[in-house]
Amino acid sequence: MVQRFCDDEQALCSFDNNTVSMLLSPLRQLRRACCHPQLVKGGYLVGTNNSRGHVTMAKLLDQLTKKAQNDVIEALRVLVTSCNGIAGVHQIKHQWQEAADMYHHVIQLWEEHTNDVIGVDRLPRIHTLENLADLLEAEHCSISGRTLRDDNLRSEQQSSMYIIA
Numbered sequence: 001m002v003q004r005f006c007d008d009e010q011a012l013c014s015f016d017n018n019t020v021s022m023l024l025s026p027l028r029q030l031r032r033a034c035c036h037p038q039l040v041k042g043g044y045l046v047g048t049n050n051s052r053g054h055v056t057m058a059k060l061l062d063q064l065t066k067k068a069q070n071d072v073i074e075a076l077r078v079l080v081t082s083c084n085g086i087a088g089v090h091q092i093k094h095q096w097q098e099a100a101d102m103y104h105h106v107i108q109l110w111e112e113h114t115n116d117v118i119g120v121d122r123l124p125r126i127h128t129l130e131n132l133a134d135l136l137e138a139e140h141c142s143i144s145g146r147t148l149r150d151d152n153l154r155s156e157q158q159s160s161m162y163i164i165a
Contacts, residue, residue, distance in 0.1 A: 080124045100143050103132035129153050
C-alpha cells in the first residue's frame with residue numbers, strides 16, 4: 001500500500017483525505033493500543049467472560065501483574081522440580097558432589113524467595129531436604145562444601161512435614 005506513495009518529494013497536503021486516513025490508520029490503532037488495549041479490535045481483554053465488558057486501566061494493570069506473578073511462580077516450580085530431577089540423575093550416576101550441589105542450589109532458591117509472595121512449595125522442599133540428608137548421611141567421601149544448615153536437615157524436614165498435616 002505504501003509503495004504507491006514512495007515519492008519522497010510528494011507533500012502530505014497533496015493527498016486526499018481518504019489516502020491520509022488510510023496511511024494514518026495503523027498509527028491511530030497503535031496509539032489506541034498504547035492508551036488502552038481494549039480499544040483495538042481483536043485486542044486483549046483480561047479476565048472477563050463478557051467480551052463487551054470494559055476493564056479500567058487500573059484493573060487491567062492489576063490483572064496483568066497477577067498473571068505475571070503466577071507465571072513467575074510456575075517458572076520457579078519448574079526450575080525447582082528440574083533441579084531436583086537433575087540431582088536425582090546425579091545420584092543414580094553416583095556423582096555425589098553434583099547431586100549435593102543441585103540440592104544446595106534448590107535450598108538457595110527457596111531462601112532467596114522466603115519473604116516474597118513467590119515461594120517454593122512445601123512438598124519439593126521436603127523432597128530436597130530428605131534426599132540431601134540421605135546423601136550426606138551416606139558419607140560419600142567425595143562430597144565437599146557442606147553448609148552449617150546440613151546438620152539440621154532432618155529436623156527441618158520433620159517440621160515441614162508437620163506443617164502439612
